[in-house]
Amino acid sequence: MVFEFIPKAIGFGYAIIVFFLLVYLWYSRRITRRGAVIFLIISTALGFLIFSPVAPWQFMNLVLRDTKGLGGPLQAAAFGLLFILGFTLLFGRIFCGHICPAGTLQELAYLVPAKKVGRRWKNTTMAVRLGAFVILIAAALAFSINLLKFIGLKDFFYLAVGSASFFIFLAIVVFSVFMYRPFCRFICPYGFLLSFVAGWSLFRFRRTDLCIHCGKCEKVCPTDESKEGDRKMECYMCGRCIEVCPVEGALKYERG
Template identity: 30%
Template sequence: MGKLSNLLEKFRDKRNLTQGFFALITNIHIPNFLKGTIYTGKLKSVCVPGLNCYSCPGAALSCPIGSFQAVVGSSKFNFAYYVTGLMLLFGTIFGRLICGFLCPFGFFQDLIHKISSKKFSTRRFSFLKYTKYFILLFVVWLFGVFLTDKLGAASPYFCKYICPQGILEGGIPLSLANKSIRAALGNLFLLKSIILMAIIILSIFLYRPFCKYVCPLGAFYALTNKFSFYQYHVNDNCISCGKCKRICKMDVDMSKNQRALECIRCGECIKVCPTSAISTSFKNNNLEEVKYE
């Protein structure tokens, strides 16, 4: 585990490159963007850790949220045990480090946020962070269980009506390359485009608004931050200078809560700590000291 922790430290120093590399390898079927087709091979039965649309022409694997809804929305199942187990495995090992390093849509928001403009704090909007848990519980799961048709099947409500990644990776590329898809575009495409544009505009001025307030996958991994093997630690060298709190774009005070639900393990707090009081490891021994917000 020590070697893995050291490897992650190297990735942390080049986080954007790591994000870009992972976005590329999970969407490796580049020629499909020109063909307007979707890869449907055997690997599509496996989920990537982050939010990456199944309908993206380049996608090599499936999105966990989309896969969960596909199973729950069928007439035979009310719960997706395989997909949930896979997400629990990812979360138990890494927690929300997946959001910080391995999610293509998180990477997209990070790039948009680099556009030169006045940046605004989101601390005053912290109450909105609970919205993503509502979406996870109701829109992703319970809507698929109870809002069904006569055959007992349900629409993938989050993917169909909310998720901006679907229109970014799937809807827009496919419509540009495929005439028949362009001809079939309607109000749903317009709605999803408006949502995507809103996220893009907000991402210029606010850091990761989708991750903070909307993403159900982020909500799921947030819960695993409390018990994941990969953890942050603050030792006695901490002088309570507040630099880690000020630098954190996810509004986390690392000196007070190393297992905060909103922490995406980006490592910016480690870089600014003047006493090197913050460290990471794959040790998770003191579960009795967990503080819940």
């Protein structure tokens, strides 16, 4: 399905434009969780059409110095990934929330009504992902192997149904119906880096003095990041907390 003749840089250009558009929309409160679904659909479609900007794949190819896999020069990929890291430090995980096709596909799957699990597993997911990060980087550096290939990240978006790894990622997507973003929270090496910079982000969802401590946002947050004092490392800016908050202005996307 992926059209190789379309430059991957188009996905990066889309990422930059939509990133700032979403910053503006969240900050000015002109968007809701439901309104943001349109970005989830477009970003996911780009994954299937041009396989960009699939940052974890580009990150691993950068580690492997694989220009063919990147579809462009190493310097451009390094610049792009550093750019996203820098913007995440300023504005939080908007890229993961609404732009990365691997993340948006799982976000869409989680919208399917079903019994949900794993909301309180924040420490577990972080620990597992640290281990996954070490293994992925070690395999790339020591053996020049991209383990994400075996998980089927690329084969899935390329609709390579003849490949066994296609079905591994398909299983992850199906699991996303029940558990919020299992690939992002357990495996993604680039998301691991983004979660660290997001812990210091300048803009994020914050409680104001109007908060009545009803706890509704804490109950609905799929990653247990809505409590007072949470660092928002695993906040994917889904907007569920804002949606359920009963007091106008008690929860805002704003500067610290």
